[in-house]
Amino acid sequence: MSNILLQAENISKYYYLGDQKIMVLGNVSLTVNRGEFVVIAGSSGSGKTTLLSVLSGLDRPSIGRIxxxxRDITDLTEDQLAPVRNTLTGFVFQAFHLIPSLNAIENVMFPAELKKDPEARNKAQSLLDQVGLQDRGKNFPEQLSGGEQQRIAICRALINDPEIVFADEPTGNLDSENSEGIIQLLVDLHKDRKITLVIATHSQSLASRADRIVRLHDGRIQEG
Ligand SMILES: Nc1ncnc2c1ncn2[C@@H]1O[C@H](COP(=O)(O)OP(=O)(O)OP(=O)(O)O)[C@@H](O)[C@H]1O
Ligand SMILES: [Mg+2]
Known part of the structure; x- marks a missing residue:
């Protein structure tokens, strides 16, 4: 098995505003090895969220291959891509993005139910136990603190045993104490489960724990 898990080759991403073409990523190449913990850093607007979306298959590059x-996922149709995303990847967002009409355990189970995993509920309960939320399974998102919601979102990202977890500013909506809790949880996952992590963040504390920091500046990787 190759040591390379994710490879982006000469990725560019453009948006069009009217007839104006705006380059958001410019010729980005990046290789992530299995088990690596990579932080994507860079100032606001430098392209971190766009890069994560493209790397994870949530969005497509204008040019380049992933x-x-x-497996080359660049030209897969949405129907082909959805199961690849659901089994290989997990995604954690800044604003948690839990489904408000589902309780905590149902949110965690959701990606496993999509692939009709009969163990979905047991796996979800075990994940809740691991993050210390065994008593919160029946709470709806609005009945959970921000830190708890993010722990639920991390459990949801893990339920299908992904090879790689992407997180976009996972501590951005949390106070410093809850941020440290989430950082420790991510670091433990990386160490204990050997999960590959690619995280976009402004947090120095999170970046200091990474194996490697990739810095973006105006949509390009800063060298040196
Ligand atoms: N759908 C879109 N249409 C046009 N421009 C966009 C679109 N999405 C993002 N952009 C632009 O792309 C650039 C990069 O945005 P992106 O969200 O990737 O930055 P970021 O590094 O994640 O910033 P932040 O740290 O604030 O989250 C920004 O200038 C943004 O305005
Ligand atoms: Mg962003």
Missing amino acids: HMAG
Whole structure:
């Protein structure tokens, strides 16, 4: 099995505003090895969220190719891509993005139910136990603190045993105490489960724990 899990080759991303073409990513190439913990840093507007979206298959590059676990995912249709995303990747957002009409355990189970995993509920309960939320399974998102919601979102990202977890500013909506809790949880996942992590963040504390920091500046990787 190759040591390379994710490979982005000469990725560019453009948006069009009227007839104006705006370059948001410019010729970005990046390789992430299995088990690596990579932080994507850079000032606001430098392209971090766009890069994560493209790397994770949530969005497509305008130019360039993405390989995930040895497979070229660039030209897959949405129907082909959805199961690849659901089994290989997990995604954690700044604003948690839990489904408000589902309780905590149902939110965690959701990606496993999509693939009709009969163990969905047991796996979800075990994940809640691991993050210390065994008593919160029946709470709806609005009945949970921000830190608790993010722990639920991390459990949801893990339920299908992904190879790689992407997180976009996972501590951005949390106070410093809750941020430290989430950082420790992510670091433990990386160490204990050997999960590959790619995280966009402004947090120095989170970046200091990474194996490698990739810095973006105006949509390009800063060298040196
Ligand atoms: N759908 C879109 N249409 C046009 N421009 C966009 C679109 N999405 C993002 N952009 C632009 O792309 C640039 C990069 O945005 P992006 O969200 O990737 O930055 P970021 O590094 O994540 O910033 P932050 O740290 O504030 O989250 C910004 O200038 C933004 O305005
Ligand atoms: Mg962003």
